[in-house]
Amino acid sequence: MNDVAIVGAGMTPCRSRWVEKTFWELAQMAVSEAVHDAGIHIQEVEAGVAGIYNDIFEFQAIPESGFQGIIGLQNKPLMRVTNGGATGAYAMLAARNMVASGQHDLVLVLGVEKALDCYDFEAESSTPAVVQTIGYSWDPWFERPLGAHASESYAEVIQAYMDEHPGDLAPMARAKIVELLCEQAQNNPYAQRLGEKVTADQVLHSRYVVYPVRVLETCVYTEGACALIFASSEMAQKIKERTGREPIWLTGVGAANEPYFVGNDITRYKVLHRIYSDHVATKKALKMAGIAIEDVQVIELHDAFIPQLMITLAEMGVVPLGRANDLVEEGIILPGGKLLVNPSGGLVFGGHFVGGSNMMSTWSAMREMRARNLEHGLIHGTGASLSMYGVAIVLERRA
Amino acid sequence: MAHTGKTVASAKSKTKPVISTAMLPMEGITDVQGADGVYLQRNDVMFTAMKHTQGEFSDFFRALRDEGKVFGHRCPECRHLIIPPFMRRCPACNFVEMKKEYVNDTGVMVATPVITVFAPSRFKGQEPFGTGRVFLETADGKLSETAMLVRVRTTRGTIRPGIYKRGTPVKIAFCDSRHGEMLDIFAVPQKELTRRQLAKSPLLESEIEWGRLSEMEFGKPTAQLQKTLQEVRVHFQKLAEMIPHSPRATANLANWRRTVTVRTSGGTFGLVVDKGKLQVRKQGVKDPDLVVAVQDPSILLAWLRDSTEPVGDSVKSPALTDLVIEGTLVLNKPELETVTRLDRVPRSLRRDNVVIARSAKANQKTPC
Numbered sequence: 001m002n003d004v005a006i007v008g009a010g011m012t013p014c015r016s017r018w019v020e021k022t023f024w025e026l027a028q029m030a031v032s033e034a035v036h037d038a039g040i041h042i043q044e045v046e047a048g049v050a051g052i053y054n055d056i057f058e059f060q061a062i063p064e065s066g067f068q069g070i071i072g073l074q075n076k077p078l079m080r081v082t083n084g085g086a087t088g089a090y091a092m093l094a095a096r097n098m099v100a101s102g103q104h105d106l107v108l109v110l111g112v113e114k115a116l117d118c119y120d121f122e123a124e125s126s127t128p129a130v131v132q133t134i135g136y137s138w139d140p141w142f143e144r145p146l147g148a149h150a151s152e153s154y155a156e157v158i159q160a161y162m163d164e165h166p167g168d169l170a171p172m173a174r175a176k177i178v179e180l181l182c183e184q185a186q187n188n189p190y191a192q193r194l195g196e197k198v199t200a201d202q203v204l205h206s207r208y209v210v211y212p213v214r215v216l217e218t219c220v221y222t223e224g225a226c227a228l229i230f231a232s233s234e235m236a237q238k239i240k241e242r243t244g245r246e247p248i249w250l251t252g253v254g255a256a257n258e259p260y261f262v263g264n265d266i267t268r269y270k271v272l273h274r275i276y277s278d279h280v281a282t283k284k285a286l287k288m289a290g291i292a293i294e295d296v297q298v299i300e301l302h303d304a305f306i307p308q309l310m311i312t313l314a315e316m317g318v319v320p321l322g323r324a325n326d327l328v329e330e331g332i333i334l335p336g337g338k339l340l341v342n343p344s345g346g347l348v349f350g351g352h353f354v355g356g357s358n359m360m361s362t363w364s365a366m367r368e369m370r371a372r373n374l375e376h377g378l379i380h381g382t383g384a385s386l387s388m389y390g391v392a393i394v395l396e397r398r399a
Numbered sequence: 400m401a402h403t404g405k406t407v408a409s410a411k412s413k414t415k416p417v418i419s420t421a422m423l424p425m426e427g428i429t430d431v432q433g434a435d436g437v438y439l440q441r442n443d444v445m446f447t448a449m450k451h452t453q454g455e456f457s458d459f460f461r462a463l464r465d466e467g468k469v470f471g472h473r474c475p476e477c478r479h480l481i482i483p484p485f486m487r488r489c490p491a492c493n494f495v496e497m498k499k500e501y502v503n504d505t506g507v508m509v510a511t512p513v514i515t516v517f518a519p520s521r522f523k524g525q526e527p528f529g530t531g532r533v534f535l536e537t538a539d540g541k542l543s544e545t546a547m548l549v550r551v552r553t554t555r556g557t558i559r560p561g562i563y564k565r566g567t568p569v570k571i572a573f574c575d576s577r578h579g580e581m582l583d584i585f586a587v588p589q590k591e592l593t594r595r596q597l598a599k600s601p602l603l604e605s606e607i608e609w610g611r612l613s614e615m616e617f618g619k620p621t622a623q624l625q626k627t628l629q630e631v632r633v634h635f636q637k638l639a640e641m642i643p644h645s646p647r648a649t650a651n652l653a654n655w656r657r658t659v660t661v662r663t664s665g666g667t668f669g670l671v672v673d674k675g676k677l678q679v680r681k682q683g684v685k686d687p688d689l690v691v692a693v694q695d696p697s698i699l700l701a702w703l704r705d706s707t708e709p710v711g712d713s714v715k716s717p718a719l720t721d722l723v724i725e726g727t728l729v730l731n732k733p734e735l736e737t738v739t740r741l742d743r744v745p746r747s748l749r750r751d752n753v754v755i756a757r758s759a760k761a762n763q764k765t766p767c
Contacts, residue, residue, distance in 0.1 A: 019440065020433040056445050117440075120520045122421040124650055132519035141456050142483050143548050145581045146530055147522040152515050156532070160510035163565040207718040207742070211514040211560060261485055262509060262532050263545035268479070268491055272510050272532065272546075 001100040005236035005247035006395075008038025008229035009363040014192035014351025017116035017126075018223045023058050024066055027112045030225035030356075031071045034108070038229040039243040042072035045229070046104040050080045051091030051111035053354035056133045058114055071110065084137060085304060085383020087111065088226075088358030089255075089391035092379075095230050096250050096393075105235040111356020112225035130221050138385055139260070150304070151218060153385050155210040158307040160272035162212070165322035169307045173328040175200035177306050178216055178348065180334065185345020188364065192222050192351035217306040222351035226359035248366045248377075252291070252394030254284025260385060270386055275308070277390030278315040278382060285378070289394035293317040296394075297374040299339065300361030302382045303346040312380065313341070316392075343368045357381075362395070369397045417448075418521065421654070453579070458499075459484050464579035467601030469504060469535060469571060471543055472497035479544040482535050502543060504571040504600050505589065506535035511564045512551045516720050516735065526735040527724060529558040533569055533586055550585040554592075554609050557733050559726035562588060573601040617664040617694065628665030628696045632679060634703035635670065638744065639677040641707065641754065647747030649675040657737045660687040663696040672737060677744075690731040691738075698727055706745035709755050718742045 010033025012026050021029070027050075035042050048071065050064040060066070064080040067073070083090035088111040095109035118129035135149035162169055182198040185191040198216060206216040231239060236247045256277045263269025266276055286293060293316055303309035310324035318339060319326045327333045333341045344350040344364035347357050358381040365377035377395035424442035431440050453460055462468050471482035474489035474497050482502060488494040512531025515522070522528070532546035549571065553562045563569075569586040577583040587607065589597060596602055620628070642648045652675045659670040660683035669680030669687070693699060701716040719738045722728040728738070748754040 019431050019438045020435065059443070059445060119424075120422065120523075121424045121442075122419055122654070123520070123523060124653060128518065128520040128523055131517070132521055135519040135521075140451060141453060141460075142485065142581055146548055146550055147515060147518055147525060147528055148530065148548065149515070149519045149522075151517075152513055152530055155513040156510065156530070159513050160565070163510050205715075205717065208514075208516050208721055208724050210516060211724050261481070261545045262548075263481075264534070264542075265479075265544060269545055 002102055003233040004096050004099045004250045005231050005233065006228055006250065006362065006366060007231045007236055007239045007247045008034045008036075008040065009359075009366060010034030010037055010227045011190045011360060011363055012224045012226070013190045014222045014224040014353060014360070016192060016221060016223070018114070021223075023052075023063065023112050023114050023223075023225070024070055026114075026223065026225040027067055027110055027227075028070050030112065030227040031108065031110060034227035034229050039239060040106070040229065042108075045073065045076070045106050045108045047076055047098055048073045048078040048108040048110060049091045049095040049098070050078060051082070051087045051109070051355040051359070052080060053082055053084065053087040053113055054133060054137075056136065057118065057354075059117065067110075071108070073108065082355075083383065084389050085302065085354060086358065086381035086389040086391050087355045087383070088361075089302075089379065089381025089393065090389075091355070092228065092230075092358065092362065092393060093253055093255060093391060095228075096253060099230050099232050102232075105232040107230045108227060109230060109359065110225065110227040111353070111359045113353040113355040114223050115221045115353070116223060126221075143385070148385070151210040151213060154305045154308055154387055155213045157272060157275060157387050158305065158311070159212055161274075161307075161311050164273040165324075168322050168324050169310055170325050171204055172200065173325040174217055174306045174310070175203035176328045177309065177333070178203045181303070181306075181342055181346050181349050184343050185349035188344045188350050190224075190351070190360070191345045191349055192220055193345065193349045196349070213305055213307065217348075219304050219347040219352040220349075222353040222357075224351055224353040224356065224360075226353075226356040226363055228359055228362060246398065248369060249396040249398060250393060251396040252285040252287070252289030253392070254281040254286075254288065255389075255391045256280035256284070257384070257390070258386070258388040260388065262386070270388060272386070274321075275311050275315050275382065275387045275390065277388055278312045278380065278392070279390075281390035281392040282316040282378070282380070285392035285394050289376075289396065291376055291394065296376045296378045297340060298343065298365050298368050298372075298377045299341050299380065300344060300365040300377070301342055301346065301380045302358060302361070303342060303348050304352075304382065304387070306348065308382070308387060309341075309346070312382065316378075316380075340368065340372075340374075354383075358391070362393070365395055369395065375399075422520065455487060456483070456485075457579075460579040460583075463573070463583045464577040467573045467577075468501055469547075469584070470499050470501045471535070473500045480537055481545040482543045482547045485545075500537070503536040503538070504602070505597075506533040506542065506569055506571070508532070508551075508563055508565055508567045508569060508586075509534060509546045511560075514558055514560070514724055516724055517739070524734060524736055526739070527558055527720075527733060529563070531563060531586070533571070535571070548581075550582065552585050552587055554587065554607055556726070556729045556731075557723060559724055561726070570597060570602060572607060573603055575603050575605045617662070620665045624663075624665030624696060626665075627700060628663055628668070631663075631665075631696050631699045631703065632668055632681065634700065634707055635668075635677070635679045637707050638703060639679055641748055642675075642677055642744065645744075645748050645751035645753045647751050648744045648753070651740050651743040651747055652677060655736070655740055657688045658684040658686075659689045659691060659737060660684050661699075662690065662692045663699070664694050665696040672740070677741075689734060689737055692729045692731075693722070693727060698722065706748070707754060
């Protein structure tokens with residue numbers, strides 16, 4: 001396998017709703033930013049991968065078809081990836097493999113999503129319609145008819161973890177993480193919740209969405225796009241000669257999807273109190289990169305829900321399972337701690353445009369690695385029912 | 400060969416359309432303000448009706464509907480028993496064919512169930528509802544290897560924390576009118592059932608005594624409690640008078656009509672939500688759509704003070720929905736919509752500057 005580098009990145013601002021832009025325009029904005037950031041012409045790009053999670057959000061089946069020509073990849077291959085919440089990370093994995101296999105030297109990976117055009121005319125609110133649209137991701141025979149949906153599903157995992165580890169995921173630890181992510185988001189110029197201040201006290205008094213998860217512990221719905229340019233080592237060297245900037249290297253990738261149905265045997269079914277996919281994916285990615293979790297200085301983690309962020313960090317081995325409160329109580333992820341988590345504000349404060357959220361995470365991790373002189377970063381994506389999809393990607397900055 | 404796809408028996412029809420007609424927008428294109436100009440948005444739907452096949456699961460759903468029984472599939476090689484029978488071949492044993500096996504209607508919760516407070520569009524009006532996974536008991540007294548997601552209910556008011564936990568023994572009960580779907584069944588804690596009910600299979604919904612809220616007794620109100628209740632009435636009146644000044648608060652109550660009797664240990668009063676307005680009645684209303692019971696009227700007073708008086712960032716009272724979920728406010732039926740709409744009013748009053756926040760309030764963007 002060939003080495004793969006990220007040579008450019010481009011973002012649109014994250015907004016809850018862009019009445020001013022369609023997803024075509026958002027896609028073009030991000031791609032334009034990315035090629036200019038990389039210092040290349042779009043005609044040099046040989047192929048593309050488009051991450052779009054949900055056709056209904058885009059109001060079009062095969063929504064990526066309109067991109068051909070708009071993003072400058074006419075008469076070249078463009079593959080759409082859709083993998084639940086982890087769509088962005090899986091799209092990156094596909095693009096990385098196109099380069100690593102030697103098939104292409106320069107590949108564009110783009111993630112884009114609309115969401116808030118969905119509207120419940122009865123409730124006169126977007127929210128129930130957006131939740132329903134995501135809810136269509138559950139199976140139509142056994143679970144969706146019962147009202148299973150994203151918050152319900154993740155809350156099941158969170159509650160099962162708390163049953164297994166009483167006292168962990170303590171309300172105050174969770175609230176402090178929300179407060180921290182809010183502060184960190186203020187350093188992200190594209191963050192959806194720029195200018196907000198959310199305190200731990202507000203979190204503790206916010207409403208339940210699905211008991212035991214409160215509204216201020218959940219990610220936002222976002223419209224936006226992010227594009228990245230992946231290059232072979234040879235191409236990365238040429239681009240470096242043009243721009244004078246060192247690329248960031250993709251040195252480890254891992255992915256695992258847990259089974260849909262819950263059971264008692266982790267080798268065959270989803271065990272409800274685990275996010276085993278995150279455990280397996282991270283382990284694979286770290287092994288491939290030849291590093292340990294302790295070597296990672298920044299993690300941009302897919303925080304669909306704050307308690308899930310805590311479980312994921314435990315599954316990754318940052319703390320033992322059952323000791324996730326230590327992330328706050330031992331100051332591990334607090335300012336001055338040994339690990340920087342979600343400097344972008346994550347999906348709770350930065351934004352969650354599903355098809356591209358994990359690319360936003362990558363954009364942010366690269367930015368922090370350059371600004372803070374860090375060697376290793378980790379990108380994480382999760383998604384689908386019960387947080388069953390997991391992807392981990394190791395980034396490396398070679399001085 | 401039989402003519403496949405031909406209807407051989409009519410559906411036991413439900414009387415309502417699949418989606419509420421109120422969810423269908425009227426045709427139209429409106430001008431909306433964007434950050435830098437005016438843009439257009441078109442009312443539309445992504446519309447596909449279905450005659451959705453239940454395929455190989457038909458047998459399972461017919462067993463629920465016609466027999467009042469649950470079955471799973473057992474692998475003859477590894478002996479795993481899966482419920483629901485979501486596949487016919489065991490991949491662990493290289494796709495050997497599994498065998499149908501009936502299971503008991505008793506089992507245990509895999510984990511503490513969760514409670515949905517804010518539901519997707521097509522489940523509006525069903526909140527709060529509990530969902531959790533059950534390992535069912537097999538004929539040999541063991542548990543199934545996989546668990547089945549079910550609605551969980553209690554015979555004692557609305558679903559709330561503390562009724563179920565991991566390992567709670569449950570019984571699967573059956574609706575009297577069944578259609579061949581997962582909502583034909585639900586779980587009830589075994590400890591809420593009599594010995595006779597536990598022995599009955601299938602146990603029907605109509606054979607369970609569901610708690611009746613009107614029977615909740617508070618005793619004679621003290622002068623202090625009556626005084627508190629009077630303050631509650633006054634503050635509700637104040638809230639009602641603010642609502643017409645706030646377009647957002649008026650929208651919160653639009654297209655919703657409910658008469659509500661509120662019972663407390665300090666006495667009873669009534670609320671009427673209609674045409675985007677709130678009216679307060681000194682007494683309970685006759686034949687109310689909803690009964691809300693709360694032991695201590697000062698709980699409502701705290702919410703009202705937070706709602707109608709300028710406060711800082713730190714709101715002291717939980718939301719009304721949280722009070723329902725925690726079991727402090729008890730509803731006579733699982734219909735959270737009225738309470739949810741009332742909960743949105745205070746934020747709307749602030750956003751429309753009818754109630755002025757004492758400090759710069761965070762411009763909070765939340766998904767609900």
